[in-house]
Amino acid sequence: MVPKNSRSDSPGIAPMLRWMGKGRAEGAEAAPDMSGEGGDARRRNPAMLSWSASPALEAILRALEDAQRAIEEAKRYLEERLAPFQKYLADQRRSMDQALRQLDTRIKPLKQYLQGQEQNLERVGAHLDTELKDQFDEFARYLAEQRRILAEAGRYLEEQPKPFRVYLDDQQVTVEMIYKDVEQKLLPFTEHLREQQRILERIAQTDVLEEFRALMEYMTERQKAVDKFAAAADLKPEEFLRETAELSRKYRSVGEGRYSLLARVLERCRAADEAFRRSLKPGLAPAGEPATEVTRAAG
Numbered sequence: 001m002v003p004k005n006s007r008s009d010s011p012g013i014a015p016m017l018r019w020m021g022k023g024r025a026e027g028a029e030a031a032p033d034m035s036g037e038g039g040d041a042r043r044r045n046p047a048m049l050s051w052s053a054s055p056a057l058e059a060i061l062r063a064l065e066d067a068q069r070a071i072e073e074a075k076r077y078l079e080e081r082l083a084p085f086q087k088y089l090a091d092q093r094r095s096m097d098q099a100l101r102q103l104d105t106r107i108k109p110l111k112q113y114l115q116g117q118e119q120n121l122e123r124v125g126a127h128l129d130t131e132l133k134d135q136f137d138e139f140a141r142y143l144a145e146q147r148r149i150l151a152e153a154g155r156y157l158e159e160q161p162k163p164f165r166v167y168l169d170d171q172q173v174t175v176e177m178i179y180k181d182v183e184q185k186l187l188p189f190t191e192h193l194r195e196q197q198r199i200l201e202r203i204a205q206t207d208v209l210e211e212f213r214a215l216m217e218y219m220t221e222r223q224k225a226v227d228k229f230a231a232a233a234d235l236k237p238e239e240f241l242r243e244t245a246e247l248s249r250k251y252r253s254v255g256e257g258r259y260s261l262l263a264r265v266l267e268r269c270r271a272a273d274e275a276f277r278r279s280l281k282p283g284l285a286p287a288g289e290p291a292t293e294v295t296r297a298a299g
Contacts, residue, residue: 067196074189082182085175092171096164103164107157114154121146211259218251218262222269237280244273 051061125143202208222244229240248266255262 070189071193074186078182082179085178089171089175093168096168100161100164103160107160111154111157114150114157118147118150121150207255207258211255211262214251214254214259214262215265218247218265221247237276241273241277244269 049057051057121143225240225243225247228243229235229237248270251262252266257263
């Protein structure tokens with residue numbers, strides 16, 4: 001079966017986790033303090049992304065789901081097509097193991113016979129060396145020849161299992177040919193996955209993460225300004241617009257001009273603030289028309 005990796009271990013997931021601020025290394029920013037009343041509110045209302053809130057988000061979600069389905073289908077395809085070959089190889093090993101056990105049963109008595117003959121020759125040789133060496137020098141050469149024959153017979157018996165092991169190795173190579181062919185056929189798919197990995201790594205680069213962090217902080221401060229304006233009983237739009245203008249100036253220097261997305265967002269918010277400012281000013285009424293009607297039309 002194809003190995004099952006957990007999603008957190010997948011190489012394509014790690015950059016996305018970094019981009020979302022998860023799994024940071026030691027020394028990274030500490031998690032927000034969840035104690036006290038503010039922490040209770042955050043626990044009750046966690047920031048959840050609604051993918052249906054934007055056509056762009058829906059497109060991203062569809063792409064991610066399509067990629068996930070493609071990987072799952074590829075995995076299922078491999079499991080269905082390749083599992084029989086793994087079973088074949090396992091069956092081959094089991095059969096060869098059984099054959100080797102039978103072979104060992106047949107040659108075991110021969111090995112025992114050879115060991116017994118070797119021991120007999122050793123005893124005879126030791127006796128000749130100590131007591132009869134001068135009288136039986138020619139017989140000693142005969143014993144040496146017998147030892148050579150026994151050693152050769154022992155090597156012959158030791159070589160008997162080798163063809164079975166070579167056969168198993170050949171079967172492994174044969175099945176590996178099938179796996180290799182599948183790997184070659186899937187090369188375009190795996191290259192596509194590697195390209196996805198490179199894209200994820202690009203959006204998880206330090207500059208991108210820092211720019212999104214700056215955007216998040218800017219939006220948070222801007223929302224605080226909106227909350228303050230909305231909660232004020234007298235609704236002073238000029239104070240609100242001054243505060244948002246100060247925020248724009250503050251964040252315009254962040255990144256030293258490297259953050260193009262932040263610059264575009266700041267410009268878009270500035271234009272929105274300016275449009276809001278203009279909409280609050282009453283227009284000049286044409287001759288013969290009450291100013292209130294023009295103001296109402298402008299609103």
